[in-house]
Amino acid sequence: MDGMYPLDLYQNPRSAIVPDNASGMRRRFIEAAIIFAVFVFIPAILIENLIGQYEDEREKILERTYQDRARDLIVRLNTGIDRLTLIEERLQVFRKRAETLLHGDKLDAENSRSLTIFSRKQFPRDTLFLCLDDKGNLLQPRGLAAPFKRKAWEALFGLLRKPRGMNSDQISHANNLIKSAMGDIIEPHFLRQSFKRPLNILREGNAQAMRILTLHSSGNPRNPGAELGHLILFIPTGRARFALELESIVKRLSDANAEVGGYWQSRQEGRGTDLLTDNFMHGLLLMLENGQGFYSFQGMTCLARFWSQDPDLVLIAAVRHTSLAARQSERIVKAIRWLVQAGAIVAGLLLLAFVLGSLRLNFSLKAKFRLAAFFLAGFPFLAMVVWGVSHLLNVAEFRQNETGKRLEGLLSNVEQYVASEISRTQKKLQAVNDLKEIRQVSKESELRSIFREFEEKGLYEVVYGRQGENAISIMSRTLKPRNTFQGPRFGTMMNKLFQTGGINLLETAQNSASEIDSFLDVGSENRFPFDRLNLVCFAGDSGFYFVSFFKDRFGKAQGAFGVVLEFQKFCKLALANWLREEKPRNCRVFLRSSTSRGIHAVPRNRFLKNVVDLIEKTRERIFKPVEIGGRKYMILGRPLAALETVALAVIPFEEFSGLYPATIRFMAIFGFLATLSLIFFSDLLVFIFLRPILGIGALIRKVEEGRYEARSPIWATEELGTLASCFNRMVEGLHQKARMLPFLSRDLLEKSQVSSEVLIEPRHVAVSFAGIRDFSELEKRLSPEETMALMSEFLGKCEIWVRRWGGEIDKFLGDSAMAVFWEGGTDPSEERAVRAAIDLRRDMASWALKRKNAGLLEIRFGVGITVGNVIGGHIGSLRKRLDFTVIGDTVNLAARLEKLASRDGNPSILAASEVFGKPLKGIRTRLTSIQNVRGRAGAISVYEVEPDGN
Numbered sequence: 001m002d003g004m005y006p007l008d009l010y011q012n013p014r015s016a017i018v019p020d021n022a023s024g025m026r027r028r029f030i031e032a033a034i035i036f037a038v039f040v041f042i043p044a045i046l047i048e049n050l051i052g053q054y055e056d057e058r059e060k061i062l063e064r065t066y067q068d069r070a071r072d073l074i075v076r077l078n079t080g081i082d083r084l085t086l087i088e089e090r091l092q093v094f095r096k097r098a099e100t101l102l103h104g105d106k107l108d109a110e111n112s113r114s115l116t117i118f119s120r121k122q123f124p125r126d127t128l129f130l131c132l133d134d135k136g137n138l139l140q141p142r143g144l145a146a147p148f149k150r151k152a153w154e155a156l157f158g159l160l161r162k163p164r165g166m167n168s169d170q171i172s173h174a175n176n177l178i179k180s181a182m183g184d185i186i187e188p189h190f191l192r193q194s195f196k197r198p199l200n201i202l203r204e205g206n207a208q209a210m211r212i213l214t215l216h217s218s219g220n221p222r223n224p225g226a227e228l229g230h231l232i233l234f235i236p237t238g239r240a241r242f243a244l245e246l247e248s249i250v251k252r253l254s255d256a257n258a259e260v261g262g263y264w265q266s267r268q269e270g271r272g273t274d275l276l277t278d279n280f281m282h283g284l285l286l287m288l289e290n291g292q293g294f295y296s297f298q299g300m301t302c303l304a305r306f307w308s309q310d311p312d313l314v315l316i317a318a319v320r321h322t323s324l325a326a327r328q329s330e331r332i333v334k335a336i337r338w339l340v341q342a343g344a345i346v347a348g349l350l351l352l353a354f355v356l357g358s359l360r361l362n363f364s365l366k367a368k369f370r371l372a373a374f375f376l377a378g379f380p381f382l383a384m385v386v387w388g389v390s391h392l393l394n395v396a397e398f399r400q401n402e403t404g405k406r407l408e409g410l411l412s413n414v415e416q417y418v419a420s421e422i423s424r425t426q427k428k429l430q431a432v433n434d435l436k437e438i439r440q441v442s443k444e445s446e447l448r449s450i451f452r453e454f455e456e457k458g459l460y461e462v463v464y465g466r467q468g469e470n471a472i473s474i475m476s477r478t479l480k481p482r483n484t485f486q487g488p489r490f491g492t493m494m495n496k497l498f499q500t501g502g503i504n505l506l507e508t509a510q511n512s513a514s515e516i517d518s519f520l521d522v523g524s525e526n527r528f529p530f531d532r533l534n535l536v537c538f539a540g541d542s543g544f545y546f547v548s549f550f551k552d553r554f555g556k557a558q559g560a561f562g563v564v565l566e567f568q569k570f571c572k573l574a575l576a577n578w579l580r581e582e583k584p585r586n587c588r589v590f591l592r593s594s595t596s597r598g599i600h601a602v603p604r605n606r607f608l609k610n611v612v613d614l615i616e617k618t619r620e621r622i623f624k625p626v627e628i629g630g631r632k633y634m635i636l637g638r639p640l641a642a643l644e645t646v647a648l649a650v651i652p653f654e655e656f657s658g659l660y661p662a663t664i665r666f667m668a669i670f671g672f673l674a675t676l677s678l679i680f681f682s683d684l685l686v687f688i689f690l691r692p693i694l695g696i697g698a699l700i701r702k703v704e705e706g707r708y709e710a711r712s713p714i715w716a717t718e719e720l721g722t723l724a725s726c727f728n729r730m731v732e733g734l735h736q737k738a739r740m741l742p743f744l745s746r747d748l749l750e751k752s753q754v755s756s757e758v759l760i761e762p763r764h765v766a767v768s769f770a771g772i773r774d775f776s777e778l779e780k781r782l783s784p785e786e787t788m789a790l791m792s793e794f795l796g797k798c799e800i801w802v803r804r805w806g807g808e809i810d811k812f813l814g815d816s817a818m819a820v821f822w823e824g825g826t827d828p829s830e831e832r833a834v835r836a837a838i839d840l841r842r843d844m845a846s847w848a849l850k851r852k853n854a855g856l857l858e859i860r861f862g863v864g865i866t867v868g869n870v871i872g873g874h875i876g877s878l879r880k881r882l883d884f885t886v887i888g889d890t891v892n893l894a895a896r897l898e899k900l901a902s903r904d905g906n907p908s909i910l911a912a913s914e915v916f917g918k919p920l921k922g923i924r925t926r927l928t929s930i931q932n933v934r935g936r937a938g939a940i941s942v943y944e945v946e947p948d949g950n
């Protein structure tokens with residue numbers, strides 16, 4: 001009995017099983033801590049993490065919603081107090097009143113007097129008000145002063161309304177009036193927009209809004225009736241602050257959930273609501289100056305923006321966080337968090353009471369087994385629920401990001417398409433310079449035939465000239481052609497550009513505008529680049545300018561041509577081609593230019609139109625999910641880079657696409673089936689697993705009593721059967737040790753617990769080494785990956801042939817392999833080692849041929865073989881690592897021979913003379929000149945090994 005328990009367990013064997021009170025209490029604390037961590041703390045942390053993720057996502061969505069609403073309010077406020085918008089509203093009211101006053105009569109000197117007097121009551125005092133009849137003749141109101149420069153104003157109106165019917169004198173009068181009143185860089189086509197909307201211009205140094213109104217006999221815009229006359233108005237805008245209009249729009253847009261206001265920096269006062277006081281708006285202004293436009297404060301999201309027309313005025317919008325769904329969701333989240341925290345506290349207190357003994361669980365092992373089964377199944381189920389909800393959130397975020405990337409890629413594709421179109425057009429223009437015909441142009445028709453293909457690219461004008469000759473100029477077919485430079489806009493600019501290349505033309509304007517001189521920067525180092533398309537914003541317009549010089553064989557410029565492409569028309573055609581060619585699947589792209597001449601592929605939906613307006617006003621990127629007509633979409637809108645165009649991409653989008661209901665159904669069904677399965681399988685597991693274990697426990701108690709005849713029945717061949725078998729063998733071993741223990745001393749038992757001896761014995765074996773020659777040189781010429789692949793393939797071949805001939809790989813030494821062939825079997829160990837080396841050489845020859853045909857580096861190898869006595873045993877540390885190997889002079893000699901093989905003209909396989917103590921059938925040997933090896937005293941005989949060919 002006592003012999004079963006060595007060391008200090010001889011006298012009290014039960015001390016190894018029954019702990020004292022202190023260790024038992026400590027163990028219970030540890031077990032309780034583990035149970036609390038696994039079944040309470042970790043699930044609580046997971047649920048808290050899930051709640052945190054949900055709250056973060058909800059806050060992001062709500063914040064984006066509030067920010068979008070604040071942007072929308074800013075846009076509506078900006079539009080509501082827009083100077084030109086207010087002026088247009090007032091002009092439309094004035095138009096209706098004027099048409100009412102005329103009573104269907106055409107405008108003449110009599111009724112123009114009434115309109116002039118009425119206009120003085122509606123507009124500022126220094127407003128310029130001109131009346132023209134239906135034929136465009138300027139009227140002098142009866143009893144009032146005659147208009148100044150009458151012919152010039154009539155010419156200007158005719159040029160803006162019907163330019164094709166104008167003669168050269170009228171065009172000259174109109175251009176002179178534009179130049180004297182509005183500056184050198186204003187273009188007539190820009191002023192033509194005044195028929196549709198007010199234009200901001202600088203007339204005689206004052207900021208004014210220009211508008212041309214056409215009066216009709218009927219006030220119905222769809223059926224205006226006959227024209228009664230025209231009105232030209234120049235309304236001052238520079239001194240307007242629109243305080244009353246701002247206060248009116250603030251009252252109209254502010255409500256219980258949102259408030260707007262405006263703040264003038266120079267006067268440090270504003271117009272706002274009770275919340276948006278002057279001090280509060282001043283604080284938002286300071287934050288805006290620091291780069292922070294959005295600001296969240298006490299349940300509100302505030303946005304501040306400088307007014308686009310006057311940076312002195314700051315527009316402010318404040319949106320309250322009043323979402324009913326958000327408040328309900330917040331209450332639910334708080335309730336769940338409180339339940340989780342309360343449940344964790346209660347579970348912790350119960351476990352503490354159980355450890356201290358205040359709470360005793362007098363459960364049987366079966367009941368504890370069932371309870372543990374429920375707990376173990378409950379944790380994965382809870383983890384699955386957490387994973388399911390987290391997975392839904394991650395899937396929604398992932399799909400949203402992927403959709404955003406797709407939409408962004410679509411808009412980037414639009415920009416890239418236009419950029420590619422610019423590059424293709426530039427190459428075509430460069431190719432024109434290589435044409436022989438371009439050097440022989442003498443009239444407009446020839447020039448037009450060369451540049452006809454650029455009509456579809458937005459061609460506006462082409463100027464051509466040779467040294468000392470008159471210039472030839474053509475314009476788009478929709479415009480009147482001209483043969484000489486007229487005005488400083490394009491003619492003078494091309495004249496300057498031609499002069500920089502050494503081309504001087506006849507009949508060109510000699511007096512250029514100062515704006516053009518400073519713009520071109522002629523004479524400076526930063527010259528206008530030639531032979532490439534250059535986007536130029538000049539004279540209130542944007543266009544592509546291309547200037548190229550053709551030279552003689554000495555490199556001297558003979559002439560030049562300049563081309564202007566309308567930027568907006570070019571972009572319009574390119575974008576229209578993209579919409580027609582691409583047609584993105586399941587996605588719509590809308591494009592709207594900021595000018596009337598650009599593309600206007602706008603959505604019909606009012607909400608999407610408002611989004612486009614918002615992007616155009618704020619110039620900000622918008623990416624968010626929206627709901628239109630009961631269906632969810634994802635929209636991405638932003639200004640296209642350098643294209644003066646706003647793009648909006650819309651794609652149907654479902655965050656979960658059926659995953660949400662499917663996941664919920666799966667978790668509910670899984671939970672129900674898991675509960676039923678636990679009830680059934682817990683009893684089944686008790687019967688299958690617990691009954692055999694309890695039986696073994698009863699047998700253990702018999703063994704403790706010294707009844708070694710106790711044996712466990714083997715119920716099955718699986719783990720429980722293995723456990724029963726192991727238990728029976730353990731009992732048999734204990735029985736034998738118990739019989740032997742009386743004959744062993746206590747010192748021997750103590751030493752056996754500390755260390756054990758390892759068997760070491762001499763053996764007669766054959767040893768071979770195989771290695772790659774000049775491996776260092778190969779490493780220099782190959783990449784690390786190729787080097788490792790080469791070495792692995794070689795060592796693999798060594799292992800194949802060694803194992804095939806009954807040997808074992810002892811170890812791999814870098815690029816070499818050491819093999820041991822033990823005694824035993826039908827063939828001697830040395831013969832198997834030799835035949836393995838011969839087969840390896842044959843395999844290496846085939847491999848070398850394949851590498852040579854593939855143009856790879858040549859591989860050479862060497863093999864050394866010896867046979868003799870070695871010492872075999874474990875080498876290493878018993879506590880760390882043991883390795884079985886062989887050592888001795890035989891091993892060293894084989895390693896030396898391997899290093900000599902395939903070097904200095906030696907054969908690839910070298911074997912010591914001891915290998916051929918007996919003739920080997922089918923193997924031919926030849927004595928080599930090698931007699932000494934490093935590290936070995938005395939001469940030796942070394943043989944080359946070859947098959948005899950039979």
